[in-house]
Amino acid sequence: MAYPADYKYTKEHEWLKVEGNVGTIGITDYAQNSLGDIVFVELPKVGSEIAAGKTFGSVESVKAVSDLFAPVTGTVAEVNEALNTAPEQVNKDANKTWMIKVTLKDAGEANGLLSAADYEKFVAEESGN
């Protein structure tokens, strides 16, 4: 399956993996495929606050610049600096290429997000396939 079952998903095509009070965030395989070759990833600084549903950064592909939406509320604990020089990693393996890790304000918030099966269904509807 293209979408790991232990992740949660947003309708804006981000994934979230929760471990204790740490949430790891990336974009889905569907997102990277729709965007095409990613050339730049703009991420927040460690220590900044992100809020569920609000933008926390952007990805630029050869086609467009797209906002990244936070699946949950929290404080940025770690940023994947490797993406500064190698944004293509997102295209190579979107599921394993994380963007930021956040200290969650409320670990329960993730329960409101989509499961892998629901997300897959949502994508199928959105792309009309």
Add this chain to the structure above:
Amino acid sequence: MNLNEKIRKATTHISQNEGLIFEKSSPGKKGYKLPPLDVPEVDPAELLGEQAREDLGQMPEVSEIEIIRHYTRISTWNYAVDHGMYPLGSCTMKYNARVNEYVARLTGLAEAHPYQPERVTQGALRILQMLSEQLIEITGMDAITLQPAAGAHGELTGILMVRAYLESRGNPRKKILIPDSAHGTNPATAAMAGYAVENLKSNAAGMVDMASLEAQVNDDVAALMLTNPNTLGVFEQEIHKIADVLHAKGALMYMDGANMNALVGKVRPGDFGADVMHLNLHKTFSTPHGGGGPGSGPVACKKILEPFLPTPVVITKKDGTLGFDYNRPQSVGRVRMFYGNFGMHVRALAYIMANGPEGLRLTTEDAVLNANYIRKKLEGIYDLPYSTPTMHEVVFSDRLQTPKGVKTGDIAKRLIDYGFHPYTVSFPLVVHGALMIEPTESESKEELDLFIDAMKSIAEEAEQHPEIIAEAPHNTRISRLDETMAARKPVLRWKPPAAAAGK
């Protein structure tokens, strides 16, 4: 098979190889000859001290004919509307009539200087005033500034006026609503003017969803920025109701006039409730566009916003002569040096007057007719994601071609082989894999048929030989560029060979 069998318009591109001007340089070569010195010689070091520069770095040293050939050759690599159809959707790449250029080159206009005293520039002022009056008539608004230098600049001016107006009433408010089909410049404008951007969803017909609008408009909303017809080419049929919803909550309606080519002479934004809007003279009013600019983005507004227009404005003085009024305490200030791009004002006025009201109306009808002719002929061959009637442009998607691995960007590259400028690729973002086509009124049926044949032929190729499209263009001076590499590792500067080798 023969790659070029079905290509009727173009064969191979006639061009010569051409290096950078720096690569043509050889030391001591000159393109000028100075007369003998007839004044006392001065030592620059004595005059400038340490500021005198001995080493000019690597400057190209070439003769006059080499410079002429260099730029002439490079100019042949361009594609322009003077070469052929330029269906770049949303950009309105119409023909710039020669009468505009003739008028702009009249000595008195071409050599006018903004520092000339008003008494000798009455003619130039009259041109500004006449163009203002005619654009006000066309848009149904009350007042206008011609200063902004482009569409996005006009947007910023307009939204700053909205902010100044709301501030004058005590509360600038916090948010600007922007539909998901909007031009990318709209959210950028709102952010630059200090507003938060809130997305407004389109409905299944590609129009503003009234229920979402009503739910989202509140006392925090300063304005809605709306393009009409929108980027799908769809006219917002409930536009007056949209205006009513906004006005009931004290919010204003900003209209992005980028698509006015579908409306001129037919409907007036001022009549359907727009409070402020910009025009793109370089789109709708036939002034040069792209590399040939500069642009011009006048902002027209209703009476309530007039005090906030940029300063100065042209006025008729008590003695009947024209002049500039700088005494406007509530103005957002100057947004451009002097009076904007005057040369474009001259051209736009020439275009409006050469056409007259009937001509402008016919222009609009032809622009809409041409786009719908293409829509009808290509429907079914390319996927049409919205069945709503469209105006001056039509948006297809690459959905029927993607199963063969052919995407909108590939089709666009192949279109270059057929002798056309590509349409707009992957925009608007609400359509996945968009092909946005705007032929404008300038094209004859013959040219449209050539374009339609090319698009049909490419669709056939996508079925039978998708590899041809995946590798296109084939007939151009250079083949497909690595866009990803160009974005990830751009080379932006020429470096002398020695320095490059030493690195």
